[in-house]
Amino acid sequence: MILIDSRVSQWCSLLLYREAGAHVAFLVQSEDLYAAANGSPRTGASWVGGRWFGWSRAKQGPSRPTPTRRRGAGEQLEVGNYKRTVKRIDDGHRLCSDLMNCIHERARIEKTYAQQLTEWAKRWKQLVEKGPQYGTVEKAWHAVMSEAEKVSELHLDIKSALMNDDFEKIKNWQKEAFHKQMMGGFKETKEAEDGYRKAQKPWAKKLKEVEAAKKAYHAACKEEKLAISREMNSKADPALNPEQLKKLQDKVEKSKQDVLKTKEKYEKSLKDLDHVTPQYMENMEQVFEQCQQFEEKRLRFFREVLLEVQKHLDLSNDVSYKNIYRELEQNIKTADAIEDLRWFRANHGPGMSMNWPQFEEWSADFNRTLSRREKKKASDGVTLTGVNQTGDQALQHTKHSSVSSSEKNQSYPTEWSDEESSNPFSSTDANGDTNPFDEDASPAMEVRVRALYDYEGQEHDELSFKAGDELTKTEDEDEQGWCKGRLDNGQVGLYPANYVEAIQ
Structure with missing residues (x-):
């Protein structure tokens, strides 16, 4: 493990080239450099882009694999790895559209539900009015339909609030926050990408020089090793003349000099890279913070809008909503079975005149x-x-x-x-x-009607039908509540008027 101290400051450069299991790391704090160099039991680590990674001192006891830095697409400071941060800006625009679609669908559901409540209340009001229920229980039953009509109005109000307030608010914010370009894309995305490229350009150039020097140095080391191997093999070969041996020795000497030169150049390129690294990190951090601030605005706006959506959807805190069910409860509790029985006795029982x-x-x-x-x-x-x-x-x-x-x-x-x-x-x-x-x-106009209930004719001049059957009314209702009609099979007779409804 070879340590190379580039400069004395809070941030130091540690070069550990990997030969036979050595680990490569850089940008280590000075106290960790000291701990690693002096064999302290403290584990060393490298700090890059807000993360610790790299090497650890060999521990006593059986050897175990040393965790090394995992090179992945998520490393912000690596060249070209700012794409995800830039893409987040485009994702923000798409998320605004998604939230608008979400609210629009919910508003459509509220409208459909309100319409269904209204239709249900209208239909059952007619059925109860024409049905055999009477008295206070009939009024209580009607109160349930009145509740549906009032709740329907509240859900229409929810639909209006979602579309007129929340939907429009997101639409306007999206238009103000994201500015489309003539050539496609958004101005904010291009500014972020240009900022990252500008910040990375000097450092990327130095990094390219380091990679080239590293490649040359490793090639020189390989050539040196081959030259030494040939020289040693030639010494054991008696057929090799001294002149050839001298050439091999000269080649070994030259390869060693190449190693020293390439190593020196490699080290110098690393120092140059280390020299521009702090400024590089500062520039990258600055661009990243600009992206963070833009995203923070979007996140705070989404939170604000979702809270408003919650208020619009929450009927439990609506005073009118509570009053609807308070009134419904009172109407149902006023239903009196004894009173209804007394009324029926007086009008249809022994108590009638x-x-x-x-x-x-x-x-x-x-x-x-x-x-x-x-x-x-x-x-x-x-x-x-x-x-x-x-x-x-x-x-x-x-x-x-x-x-x-x-x-x-x-x-x-x-x-x-x-x-x-x-x-x-x-x-x-x-x-x-x-x-x-x-x-x-005057003759009555014929009208198609549908049976609401089953009816079995009690006399020879009465019709029989099942609920859902359709027939034709030929005469209007008389004083006793009977109509004259004709079945589809041609049979003509009387039937109770309140057992059918007109087909719309």
Whole structure:
């Protein structure tokens, strides 16, 4: 192990050329140089570009491999190895675009979710309104749909904040931080690369001279070794004349002189390299710090933007968001099963009012007319008889009609009703003649509808269908909640109006 001290200062140059396992290192602090030269048990190391590497003193005991410097692409101070630092600038521009794409996708998700909530709330509001649910529980159910509509608005606000605030902020910062060149690339990247090249140029030139001197010195050493070997072999050869032996000896002497000259030149080139190394390191450090400052701005900006994104996405701290669920909870808790049962009893149970049959005087007007509406409202299985016009004949008329069991907020019609029985202007009289003062009923337009629930017809004039089946409505809903329709197979009949919805 050969030590060569280039100068006395805090930084020293240590040359350890590798011959039979020797290690090469340079730029070692003086105290480590001293420790290595004096056999101190302290392990020596080399400091280059902010790292320790290199050699270690042989330890007592069994010999073991000595860790040496690993030459890799990550060494900042090696010639040309600044590419990764320069590439980081281009990566910063790409990362800005990636973050914008990320936020744009999230905004699209927020918009889609808001639209789905709105559509879901609208659809289920209609279904609940037309369904059999009633009372306070129905209101609580509607409150769930109202929650969806309000949350939908909040998510639309999130989408707007992400795109109008965060997305635009990144876009503007990227435009201000990176300046494109006419020939491609960015101005900031070119400035960093030019700075590195300028800093490395003098040192790289000296390094090239060192490599050439090293190559010449090693070649001279090899030639010296061959010359000595030939001379020794010639001494053992009796056939070799003295003149030839003299030539071999002269060649050995010349090779030794070449070794000394090349060694001296090699050492001088190393000293020259060591002389420019501190300035080289300072220049490289300066360019590197400029790149670090640029990257620091980007990292701090990203942190700032991500915090703003977090605030926009975090609904847990939004007062309006909390109020939505506070209101929803209150609406659900107001649902009262006892109250709903009491309402149903009063409107559809034994508590509903009843027009009990009473004695009525005979009147000629009673036999004059029966409106179409009265015929339609005749209850199931009830036969209207005893209307005698001449005393010789009896008119017997029977009409069956079904009543929707799911009609909300209405009482079931009583079997007997005189709502219009005494109306002298009804459409049809007892003989079936038409009143000339009545206008013809305008025919209903046919509309395609879809079944919401299964329905099994209870009478021969009722239709049967399954949820999802489509049919054609031929007459609008009557007072009792029934429509007339036609199935695709041509069957015509009645069905509950609230069991279907119009096809948009």
